[in-house]
Amino acid sequence: MRKKVLSMLLATSMVAGIVMGCGQTQEAVNSADEAKTETADNSEDKQNVSESEQESVTLRFAWWGGDERNAATLEVIEQFEALHPGVTIEGEPGSSDGYHDKLATQLASGTAADIVQIDPETMPTFVDSGDYFVDLNTTSIDMSNFEANYIGLQINGNYDGKQLGLPTGIAGPAILVNKDVADKYGVDLTKTDIQWEDFIEMGKTVHEQDPEAYLFCINKEYITNLFVLTLEKQKAGKVYDSDGKLVITQDDLTSIFTYIKELYDNNVVAPASYQASYIGDDIQGDANWIAGKYVAAPCYISTVDVMVAANPSANYVAGSLPVAADAKDGGFASNTPQLLAITKSCSNPEIAAEFLDYFFNNEKALETLGATRSVPPTQKARDICAANGKLTQIVTDAADIAVAIGGTPNDKISSSEEAKTILYDAVEAIGYGQISPEQAAEEVYEQYKDLEK
């Protein structure tokens, strides 16, 4: 009998737990709705904040990153919590793998964290899908330290005048040159006015001297993102116009894919079958990069330090980025590597805004964060980093080159994962010699047409 009573109690408590869980969710939704109403009424903002603080507020902040970024971000959270008794910010650090898949589901179901880090090239898909983010212009965040031109770009979070996210840094392409290897083979990737054709000649020079050596450590994803997308903009100015109509022509694509074929045929890059082992962002794991068999690695400003760490004993310099003489655009877009946004499901957007204000403007926070999210987005933060030695010279040099050349950010259609996959497949097929540049251009053009709005 006693066992029966105990079993009944346990089963009842489990069911009650579920029911209570549902109840709490409803409460959370209700409080989120209330908070939204409060935000709209600016006159009551301060009063609401103080009330919320007294009540004790718990917010969630989700981001992806490595150990260094995680530690710095968690420290800034602790600093903020110390200044705001009653406020708890639960950090949710994670890996970039699958981060946006999870976020998409959470946004759709209203369970996303209150503050989220987002890839700026994925942001347009979310903005198109629904009204998920708070316009930061309506909050108390002081944005005066940002350059208006910079945060005014859509890629940096500004959508039709609404600041749906704030940029965490300056990112862009970089050519990281292993100077020791470059000198050994007698190639100079730092020369000014470098042209795309120079890469072919240099690649030949390197491979002729050592059949195991190549000019570039790269894979199909990096060829696409750093070479093909850039060439597309240099050739056509833009891939799609603001109305979503295709601008680039099949002839443009043919000449781009002809160039990509030359990269493979002349052993400027390793064979496609070799590259297949290093998929996605895994180029720093390439054993031949670690062994110093490549002259340079086309990468991003935000990953320069990662590439250096893979082979730290070498001497590095930043290479120049080629711009064709008849280029319609610089092509090399410099923009933020991530955005920080407040979700509409946030239970207390004003406290979240206060946190972002602290994150982007407070000197102690900026000192703590350093360059853990690439080169900082504000001059104030860059000065602090430079003074503390938290920005390496190679990263600063790479950022200077990228900013000097610049270019139009990728439009949201051509930078979507679907459009990029079309290019990945074409580049891979060319690398494997399965199709000609003309066939690749025809196929890509047809598939690009299908993506038109």
Added chain:
Amino acid sequence: MRKKSFTKRSYQAYLYLLPWFIGLVVLQLVPFVSSFVYSFNDYTVGSKLDFVGLANYVKLFTKDKDFWNSLKVTILFALYTVPGKVILALLVAMFLNRNIRGINAVRTLYYIPSLFGGSVAIALLWRLMFMDNGVVNAMLSKLGFGSISFLGDTKLALPTICLLEIWQFGSSMVMLLAALKNVPKELYEAADIDGSGKITKFFHITLPQISPILFFAILNQNIQELQNFTSPYTITGGGPMKSTNVLGILLYKEGFSYFKMGYASAISWIEFAIILVFTLVLFGSSKFWVHYADE
């Protein structure tokens, strides 16, 4: 009085079942029905459902070259893996079905790879082992052989991933070992008296006796391998040239990279139908080769 007691017990049983039932509805039944509804809609995450009838299915069968490639790769994956895994499990189970010293430790050792089933870490390890400058190629070159591009060759990438799956044969092996131990010894003794050889005993006694478990192992592995995602996604990402792009990866990319949930749901239902057909064929064939003790 008796009836009242029965009602009370039923009530308790339902209460016990309630957490499981809620889990079933929320985590399985609702997604199951939702995905069926989505498959008839043009639906991207966050947008409204736009009913398009059979358009997703028509597009899959008539326009999507990747779908046909993935279908072929998925079936090849199962065809390579299921027989390989079950045959190896049977051979090892027969080897372990003997009373020698330390046999329990050996059985445990053989089972260990299966504990890592579906693990991303093991898949990454496999990639490191079989990449162009990985451990296997280093060993081959030490032995004087040339380097083989296991993961870069479009013909070798799929078999290389299948090897990982076959290596994880432990769960089938444990079941088959239990089945082998239950084969009555009298049958072998009678066969010995009749002068039967080892091969005859295997095909006429062992196989029929263990056939129900063998059937279950094949069925189970078939369902599992037709849904496989982790190994090909982690090791090759579906490449090279989509030679390992199983339906699971195609579905994942459509759903979670391009956010086309309607289209991805249609793929998942096709995959479900394929698994159902394979299962029904296996069940249909079982009456010819599976022997139950009570028959």
